[in-house]
Amino acid sequence: MTKELEKTYIDEDGNLQFGDLYLEEISQETLATQKTETGTLEKLFEKLVESTQASKNQSLKHIAEKFVIDKFTSKHSNANQWIELFEKECMRFDVTTDEKKIEIFRLFLDKSCVDWCSSMIIKLTMNSEWLTWKNKFCETFANKEWNPVTYALLFKYKEGSLLDYAMRKEKLLLEMRRTIDTGTLVDLIAAGLPEFIVNRIDREVLQDTVDLFNEVSKYEHMVNKRVLLNKKRYEYPKINTKNEHKYPCKICEHLNKGTRYHAETTCWFRTKEDDKLKKKFIKHVNNSVIEAELNETDQKN
Structure with missing residues (x-):
């Protein structure tokens, strides 16, 4: 230690100090112990970070399981409507940050949409804005064809349960346009029912699709009875x-x-x-023809 350092750190009695504070002497063993403790603390901190991340992922998965929404596939007819429902579910469970929305959003993509999401992660990363993801999603999967619309409108009952048909058509129509009014929805569902069933339902009492479902359920036995009669009618005779x-x-x-x-x-x-x-x-006819031809030749001669 130089004389200048001695004046700074050593008092008149030879004690180590800095200003008015006495300094404690640390041995090599104490330094080794401190280093060990520091390494242990670092390991504990790493484990804490890992467990926090795992619990975070688990909590997001747990939240996603409570979402009342189906997974999105490329067969969905309305991507804009689906993403609106997804955002409402995020609000319901207080998922507000962009990063959390994107992480949960990944859990609700299926089939080819998963590949699209992987490409987007490479392009935009997980730290990008949710609005950017939303716009890219709607631009990619927006269905501009008329096939889903015509299929939903022309969907009719063929066989099976009347109630199953009615609920299926309601879903198709709502996927086509969520803002469709209740009266039009009821009319379109009823239009696809068999004529002998529709004629038995009073249109004035139908205020909601639930009322239509209740009315339709009353006539399930008539459909089953008609199916049995048709089977008996078209039975072929036994050979x-x-x-x-x-x-x-x-x-x-x-x-x-x-x-x-x-x-x-x-x-x-x-x-x-x-x-x-x-x-x-055939032989007799041929013989007659030959005989007639011979007679004709004899007359000529």
Whole structure:
């Protein structure tokens, strides 16, 4: 230690000090112990960060499980409507930060949309703004075709449960346009029902789709009954494969082929006899033609 440092850190009695504070001497062993304790604290801090991150991911997954919304696929007809529902669910569970929204958003993408999300993470990163993700999503998956619209409007009952049809069509129409009014929604669902069912429902009592569902449920038995009647009506007669006829075939008896029980129209010997008659007739006709031609030649000569 230089003389200048001694004046600064050592008093008249030889004690180490800095200003009015006495300094404590630290040995090499104490330094080693402190380093060990520091390393232990660093490890504990790393574990704390990892556990915090894991609990954070787990909590986000737990929140996502409570969302009342289906996973988005490229088959959805209205991407704008789906993203609005997603944002409402985020508000309901107090998911406000952009980073959390993007992390939960990833959990609700399915099939090819997952690949799109991976590409977006590379381009925009997870730290980008939620509004940017939302705009890119709507631009990519906005359905500009008329197929989903026409399918929803022309969807009709064919078979099965009437109630299942009604609920299915309601979902298709709401996916097409969420702002559709209740009266139009009821009318479009009823228009796809069988005519003999619609004629039994009083339109004036239908204030909501629930009222239509209740009315439709009353006539499920009529649909099931009609299906059974149609099955009986279109049952084909059984083919007698055992040749169980009451009377023996007369053709076989006439040709001395034994007693055989089968229909005369399907008798094999009958077809053979018909073929023989045709050949004789053709031969007779040919002979007549030849004879006529010979007579003509004789007259000319």
